[in-house]
Amino acid sequence: MTLITRRGLIGGAAASAGVLLSGCDKLAQNEEFRKILFSGEKMNQGLQRALTNRGALAPEFRPDQMSPRFRTNGTRDPNTPDYNGQAAARFANWRLQVQGLVARPLSLSMADIRQLPARTQITRHDCVEGWSAIGKWGGPQLSTVLDAAGLSDRARYIVFTCADLYNGAPYYESIDLVDARHPQTILAWMMNDALLDIGHGAPLRLRVERQLGYKHAKYVMRVDAVASLAGIGRGKGGFWEDTVDYDWYAGI
Amino acid sequence: MVEQSPPAAPGTMIHRHALATRLWHWVTAIAMFIMIGSGIGILKAHPHLYWGRYGANFDSPWLSLSWMPGWVSTGLNILTLPTNYNLALSRRWHLLFALVLAFALLAFMIVSLVNRHFQRQLRVRAGELAPRNVLHDLKEHLAFRFHDPADPSAYNIFQKLSYVGVIFVLIPLLILTGLTMSPALNAAWPWLLDLFGGRQSARSIHFIAAFGITLFIVVHLVLVILAGPINELRSMITGRWRVPGDDS
Numbered sequence: 321m322t323l324i325t326r327r328g329l330i331g332g333a334a335a336s337a338g339v340l341l342s343g344c345d346k347l348a349q350n351e352e353f354r355k356i357l358f359s360g361e362k363m364n365q366g367l368q369r370a371l372t373n374r375g376a377l378a379p380e381f382r383p384d385q386m387s388p389r390f391r392t393n394g395t396r397d398p399n400t401p402d403y404n405g406q407a408a409a410r411f412a413n414w415r416l417q418v419q420g421l422v423a424r425p426l427s428l429s430m431a432d433i434r435q436l437p438a439r440t441q442i443t444r445h446d447c448v449e450g451w452s453a454i455g456k457w458g459g460p461q462l463s464t465v466l467d468a469a470g471l472s473d474r475a476r477y478i479v480f481t482c483a484d485l486y487n488g489a490p491y492y493e494s495i496d497l498v499d500a501r502h503p504q505t506i507l508a509w510m511m512n513d514a515l516l517d518i519g520h521g522a523p524l525r526l527r528v529e530r531q532l533g534y535k536h537a538k539y540v541m542r543v544d545a546v547a548s549l550a551g552i553g554r555g556k557g558g559f560w561e562d563t564v565d566y567d568w569y570a571g572i
Numbered sequence: 573m574v575e576q577s578p579p580a581a582p583g584t585m586i587h588r589h590a591l592a593t594r595l596w597h598w599v600t601a602i603a604m605f606i607m608i609g610s611g612i613g614i615l616k617a618h619p620h621l622y623w624g625r626y627g628a629n630f631d632s633p634w635l636s637l638s639w640m641p642g643w644v645s646t647g648l649n650i651l652t653l654p655t656n657y658n659l660a661l662s663r664r665w666h667l668l669f670a671l672v673l674a675f676a677l678l679a680f681m682i683v684s685l686v687n688r689h690f691q692r693q694l695r696v697r698a699g700e701l702a703p704r705n706v707l708h709d710l711k712e713h714l715a716f717r718f719h720d721p722a723d724p725s726a727y728n729i730f731q732k733l734s735y736v737g738v739i740f741v742l743i744p745l746l747i748l749t750g751l752t753m754s755p756a757l758n759a760a761w762p763w764l765l766d767l768f769g770g771r772q773s774a775r776s777i778h779f780i781a782a783f784g785i786t787l788f789i790v791v792h793l794v795l796v797i798l799a800g801p802i803n804e805l806r807s808m809i810t811g812r813w814r815v816p817g818d819d820s
Contacts, residue, residue, distance in 0.1 A: 338650060341609055345654045348661055360668030367671075372760030379762050381625070389630035444626060444771065446755050448659065450618035451628035452771050530756040565660045571756030572667060 358565070365569040374498050378529035381442040387453040390445070390512070392519035395484035395491065398539055403483045411523035416465075416507070420479075420544035423470030430509065430523050436460035439506050447533040448566065457527050458510035463501050465543065475545035479552055480526055483539035486559055493537040494549055494557040494568070495528055504529040507540065532570035534560050579723045582817030586725060588807045590687055596680035597808055600743075603673040604785065606665050607746075609653030611782055613662030616652070621779055625770035634776070674747045677739070693727055694736055700729045718799050724815050738788055742781050749778035 347353045406414055411430050418426040440458040462478070478500040482491040499505055506527050509516050516522045521538025528535050535558070549555055554562035561568050580586045589597075619637030620627070627633065637645065654661050684690045699705060709728045712718070720726055727735070751757050752764040752774035768774040796804045800816065807813035 337605070340605065341651070341653050341655055344606065344609070344665070345656075348654060348665070357664050357668055360664060360671065363671055364667055368754070368756050368760070372757065376759040378755065378759040379765060385625060387626045387628065387631065391628045391630060444755075444758075446753075446771065447618070447628075448663070450614065450775060451620075452626045453628045454626045530759045532755060560660075564658070565664070567660075567663065567667075572754040 361567040361569055364572050368571055369498070375502065378443055378504055381444065381454050383442065383456070385454055386442060387455060390453045390455045390520070393447060393533065395538065396519045398484035400483065400485060403539070407518060407522070414523050416524060416540065417542040418465060418469045419542065420546050421472035421475040422545050423472065426469050433460060433507065433509060433524065436464055438510070439503070441504055441529070443504070443527070443529045445533055445536070448570065456512050457506065457508040459506045459508040459524070461503060462505045462507055465507065466500065466545070471545055474547050477546050477549055477557070479544040479546055480537035480540050481542040481544070482537050483541050491537065491559045492553060493526070493535055493559070495535065499528050499530065502530070530571055534558070534566060535570050580725065580815045582724070582815050584815050585812050586815060587811050588725060588813035589811045590689060591811070592680060592683040592687065593689060594808055594811060596676055599676045600673060603669045603676065604789070606653060606669045607673060608782060608786060609651050610662040610665035612648050612652045613654065613657065614659065614666060615779065616657060617659045621776040622772040623769070623776060624772055627772035670750055673743070677743055694732055696729070696732050696736065700732070705729060716798055718795070719816050725813070734788060738785065742784050742788070745781045746778060746785070749774040749781065753778065
């Protein structure tokens with residue numbers, strides 16, 4: 321074997337890597353292959369749910385283990401006329417609507433929400449991008465609110481509609497009842513021992529501690545109990561799921 | 573089998589790789605290629621690495637892609653899957669093929685214990701790690717003589733150490749640090765976080781192990797080419813390997 325052929329082989333290997341990768345790109349555009357590629361989400365969710373304790377608590381940390389500064393991401397300020405008016409009134413007129421498949425639809429003021437028993441937890445926030453920050457959150461457990469509204473047996477998902485708009489449509493997210501009923505799933509109005517600020521979702525945001533950051537809806541205005549995600553947005557259960565195909569199950 | 577019978581004569585064809593080994597090799601080769609490409613895509617979303625439990629823009633990374641010379645990012649761009657930045661699709665590729673990689677390794681480990689591939693071909697014997705033997709194998713390597721004339725089909729100490737390192741250290745480390753980045757698994761198996769010293773440490777170790785695998789692949793490919801690519805490739809496809817003679 322001559323050296324030239326060897327060199328050719330090395331060059332060939334590098335070139336074929338590029339060809340293979342663009343081949344993968346083409347595959348990922350094929351409708352049938354996309355179904356296979358996207359089936360990994362259900363497999364990972366199924367494996368995680370089957371192999372682990374569904375009620376397991378996310379790790380909680382000591383105050384000295386918190387991030388010195390907790391960065392913001394996504395919408396830093398909804399900056400709509402409605403929201404700006406609410407912020408100017410220090411969210412005194414904010415209402416959280418609890419609707420859908422519930423026996424008693426609720427309309428809660430921030431004062432109502434602050435009177436509910438609060439859970440405080442120092443947890444790690446993991447962005448889908450890869451960074452993590454540890455912060456302290458406080459607010460009522462979502463299950464307290466759902467119980468007050470009387471969740472129907474037909475409800476399968478809880479949908480959160482937000483005050484921030486993306487291309488004119490409100491940000492939204494959804495979780496199933498395993499996470500909705502989890503003790504660490506709270507509607508946080510406190511962060512790091514202060515009122516939640518605008519950058520982090522004032523006046524109210526979701527914490528769903530066993531999933532990635534984009535699931536933690538900020539500026540929550542409405543909680544809907546639904547039987548199916550079809551017909552909401554484009555039907556994939558969340559803004560990023562609808563627009564760029566992020567996984568609905570973001571436990572990994 | 574091979575090691576009990578006298579070494580085959582140069583030029584004869586022997587059955588070198590079991591079907592399970594060949595299947596695992598190619599499944600892992602494809603999966604690893606996709607994992608590296610999509611992994612680079614995911615890294616690009618936040619190209620900074622930290623030690624500890626947390627790490628974000630206001631914290632101090634130990635490594636940042638922005639410190640790298642331009643040719644590094646050009647090289648990474650060539651290998652990225654998908655070729656245009658798309659975090660969602662990179663994650664879809666990565667998290668599906670992670671399952672392929674992990675379960676293929678699990679199956680290969682079970683089969684290779686049962687068919688005694690690990691015990692027969694990969695077990696490092698005490699004398700092999702003696703400095704004299706290591707030095708001898710190193711000299712032979714540098715002279716491009718990769719096979720022991722007395723037993724050409726046996727792996728030398730560098731092969732054994734690198735294969736054992738990949739099968740029992742690097743890939744398991746990639747799988748475990750990958751699992752440690754899952755917030756749901758952090759709740760279920762918090763010992764993973766203790767093992768690696770926090771999620772951002774696990775992310776850094778994941779990257780270092782992936783870099784190690786990439787180095788292995790480069791050296792592996794170069795040595796396959798130097799050792800005779802047609803014979804080596806054939807042995808990993810059909811299992812049949814021609815025993816190299818003095819002239820090869």
